[in-house]
Each structure stands twice: as structure tokens, then as C-alpha cells.
Amino acid sequence: MSRRTRLAAMLAVIGPGLLAGLSDDDPPGITTYSILGASHGYELLWVLSASTLALIVFHELGARMGIVTGQGLIGLVRERYGVRWTAVALIALLGANVGTLCGQFAGIAAALGLAGIPRGIGVPAAAIGVSTLVLRGSFQRVEHLLLALSSVFVAYVIAAVLAHPDWGAAARGLVVPTPPGSRAAALACVATIGTTLAPWGLAFIQSYVVDKRLRVKDLRLERVDVILGALLTGVIGAFVVIACAATLNVRGVQINDARDAAQALKPLAGSFASALFGVGLLGAGILAASVLPLSTAYSVTDAAGAEAQLDDRPAEARLFYASFIGIVAVAVAVVCIPGAPLIPILFGSQALNAVLLIPLIMFMRALARDRSVMGEFVLGRSGSITTGVTIVLISASVIATFVLTVA
């Protein structure tokens, strides 16, 4: 292949991994990484490195399963393990998605709060606006605007450099695993895992690959796509942590609201830091609040088996609409509870993600190891070991944190 056609082939395949990976740079993700840096400095950066590796492993697996089977994750669980296990998987996914969508709306609320708009007005308005745009098919009008707004978070890379961080400590933190020393640190680790390897990202990448109708021969390029997406999210996440460590942690600032978190952008934006942060939060929040309910609605209809009927059966389309609107309504209601603390919602939802992630990746591993599902693309010995070890490590950190928190 000439270089030009290779580039073209790459562009044709690219997308799912990049999108799913980048979806971690949403308000809950940025908040979690900010807390990791502000409260614990460079010390726990290795959790982010490890989570990024896990992200590569499981997104590759999701993409491979989508390409080989032509089915979404929940549909495969139903086909292979029946309705009871499907209920387990779907409840885990729904729980995680509701939590994360609460996080998105909490991010929108925090951004609006920076501009002085009360969330009781702003959040329902944003939810109605987003749902209308997506369900009526006018999303494209704002898509580029939202993408541009959320790309503001790339500013963290510059802010981190300008803040003169301790690069040696950062490098050490990235590769040397230091065990978390406190309850709060353990919780930050778990939330970092949960936001990086978000459950909805797993369901999304598989259905998006199916949707894009990628083929087995696209698998090699799709792997590149997955790795790029994961690295990009890991790199941006790392710079968020570094920026916060170099600005907030050194001064002993804890993140209690969006204004605190925004301070990390001060070296770049000065007095405009809050505005820059707010704009990014709003754009990324709305973008994620559009795609996440859509992905959830597809998972629900997939479980019921009606996935492809959306075009022509109003009764089944009702299920799709009900799921979409239902999850949005729950999230809006939670965030609009007067006095509901936004930062704990943003952060806590990601810790919840890590818990609910475990059954989902266990299903993924079991399906991927099943030759009757995957044929020649079945997960081999080294893949089985890698995914198995990852699951054990994540479970161990969740259990340890739970014990620490309760004890």
C-alpha cells in the first residue's frame, strides 16, 4: 500500500477507540484526575498508567468481539448466558451509567455555577436541550461546537508545563507503584480505575465497532485506533494530575468545588482559569450527556433483543425512548436535589464505576475465551492471563478500599 492509501485506510477505521478513549476526559474524569493530583501529588500517577494499560487491553477485546460477532456486549451475554445473567450485566451497566450520567450533569451544574446560573434551571434546560437534539436528529448542529469546547482540556498540558512541576517526581510516580497510604488515597485510586476504564466505554466501543461495520481485516488498524485513544486519554489525564499536583497540591488546596479545580489552569489562563475550566466542563459534559444515554438505550434494547427493530416497530422504539429519557430524568433529578454536593457526585460515581465494572469485564473475558463465540479470534493464553490478573487486581483494590472505608 502506498502511504496515501494507508492513511486513507487508517482514517476509514479510526474512531471507536479514539472516541471511547476520549470519553474519559469528561467532567467526572477531569474531576477525578484533579483530585488525584491535588490531594496526593505525583505519588499515585502509576494508578493512571496501570488503568491506561487495562483500558488498552479491554477496549481491544471489546472491539475484537464486536468485529468478530457483529453483536453488542449485552446481546452476546444474552445469547451465551441467558436472561438471568443478562439481567445481572444490564443492572451493573445501568447502575454505572446512571452514576456517570449524574456526574456529567453535575459537571454541567458546576460549570453553570461558575457563571452564576442556578442548577435548578440550568441542568433541566441542558437535559431537555440535549435530549431534543439527539432524539430529533439535530445533534450535528452542535457536535463540532461541543467537540471544540471539550478540547479545551488539552490546555492542561500547557498549564502543567508552565507550572514548573517536579518532573522527576512525576516520572517516578508514573512508573513506581506506591501503595495508597490512606483511606482517601485508596478511594482516589479506585475512582481513577473506574473513570479510566468506564463501563459505558466498554459497551460503547463494542456497539460502535458493530455499528461502523468494521471487518476482520480492519482489526489491525482498529488496534492502532484503540491504543491511540487510550494513550491520549492517559496522557491528558496524567497532565491534569501533574498540573494539579504542581499548583494545588504544593499549596495544600483540596478540591471542594469547581473553582478550586479550575485553579490548576491558572499558570496558563491567569484570571480566566475559571472561565476556561467552565467552558471545557460544559462542552465535555453536554457531549457525554448526549452519547451516554444513547449508548445505554442501545444496550437496553439489545438485551430485549429488539435492537434492529428501531426502524419499524413503534412498540420497540418506545423501549428505546423510555430508556433514553428515563436515565436522563433520573440523573437530572439527582443533581437537582437542592444542596446535592457536586464534587462528591462527580468523584463518587467513578468509584461506583470501578465496582460495577468488575462483573462486566468478567463477562467480557468469559465471552472472549469462548471458542464457540470467537472462533479463531478466541482469547489466547497470554490474553487470558492478562485479563485475569487485571480483574483480580481491580477486585482486590475495590475490596481493600471497601474494607478501609467501613473499618
Place this chain on the structure above:
Amino acid sequence: MHPEGDLAATRLRLTDLAGATVAGPGGERLGRVADVLVVLSGEHPSVSALLIRPSGGARRARLRVPLSMVGELDPGGVVLGDLPPDGADMRPDEVALVRDVLDVQIVDVDRRRVARVGEVVLAWAGDELHVVAVDAGWRAILRRLGLRRLADRADRDAIDWAALHVASGRAHALQLAQPSAAVRRLDGAGLAELVARIPRASGAELLRDLPADRASVALATVDPDLGADLVEALPLARATELLEAMPEDEAADALRATGDERRGAVLRALGPIRGPRLHRAIGVLRPHGRDEPRRPRRYWNVLRGHAQLRGRGR
């Protein structure tokens, strides 16, 4: 046989039968029903045997018991009239209903939609136990979740076995080989619609095995991206045969999106007149084939405003 209506005394649900205890002729407990095997032939194929998971045996051990050796068969328990020989396994022409049909996607050929099997309904006719229908509605799902009260209020969505096609796997392959297969009743347009909705490999197999006149209409009708995928997935000779029978414009559209290697092979195989003509039709417009980004359908369509989520009604 009508699939609607209440479950009569002669009917059995697959999920009630699966897991039922199995006793030997003397009442000794042998194991549980692991699966129900059918040989696909005719409109409502009949059950040939049960697959038993012997109690105390290895996890994967299975024993095939022909239906003729079964004395009593109901959800409360299965009693064998005879002991089967050891080591008997399922035959290559048999479909295992739990493994290959239950919870698998199917196509309702008459109503042209995709659904997932929530229940398989069996019915006695004399000594033979037939597969008559599946239930793809909420009732079956809720019932299997143990939510009987909700299930009683939910809708049943019965699809006659004679009108459905399993979308993938072993049941798909064996069904397709049947002269009475439901998909054989579809015209080209119906076939196109179906092929667009099932996994690509299954779709290619339909176009490979069904009559060429309808298959070529279907290939000409699906969108060019899918057409190109099918051209690549089909055996070269069959792809060439179908493209030969297609109108030139549609053939050019499909080939334009096809990968370089397969397109070259098809053009060479197409013969001295059609080949160069198609080559010109494709070449003028875009020499490099699949250069456009592949677009996701569901997310893309919804987010791009091409969504047709609202009921189209038929």
C-alpha cells in the same frame, strides 16, 4: 398449528424442560436435561433426542437419549423407558435448542424484523414432539426471571417456527440447507432487508445459497458499503455471478467500495465485455475504492439526523 393462544396441555416450554430431572426406568436419578435436540426438516421440525447432563459426571459430560427411549416427559421430571448406550453424543444434523436457538437473534421472515428468542414452544402431535413457535416478547423474559406476576401482564410475541430464520450459528446453517427454509420464500427486496440486519457472515451465506436471481437483486438493493462487504465475503465465483446479473450502475457502486484486491479479481473474472465496462464506470469516479470513512449506522444516523426512530409502520 397456530402459535397464539394459551399453552394447551399438549404443549411444553423449552425452558421448563431444560433443567428437569431425569430418572431411569427403575426410578433411579440419572441427571438433568441439558438440551433438547431437533433435526430440522419440514415446517415444524421434531425433537429427536434429549441431551442429559449426568449427575456426578464431569462438568462437560453429556449423554444423548433418543426420544423413543423417553417414557415420560413433562416439566416435573423426565423418566426414561430404556437406558441409552454410554457415550452417545449429538449428531451433526441436530440443533440444540437451548444452545443454538434460545436467546439467539432470529429474523421473522413474514413481518421482516429481528427479535431475540425468549422461549421455544414445543407441542405433541401423536408420538412426535414438534417445535411450533418461539416467543420473543417480554412475557417469556419476565417468566424466566421468575417475575411471574409481571409476566402474566406482559405481551406474548409468538412467531411461528415456519416463519423464522435463526440469524447466526449452527441453526442458521442447518436451516438454510432446508428446501422448506422460510428465507426461500423471500423475494429479492425482502432478502436485501434481511441481509442488512443479520451478521455479515450469515448474510453472505444466504446470498451464496439462495437462488441467484433473488440474490443478485438483494445485492443490488443493499447499500453499497454492505454490498462491498458481501462481495468480499462471498466466494469469488459467486460474487462474480451475482455482479454479472446486476444492473451496471449498482454493480459499479458495490465494486467501487470493494477492497482493491477483491475488486481486481472480480473485474478479471467478469469476462471481456462486462469487466472493462465496469472498470471504466468505477475508475473514472474514484480509483482507490474504500477510501471513504466507514460510517457507523445507528450512532451515526441518530446523531446525523437521518434517524427513522419513529414508527414507519407497514
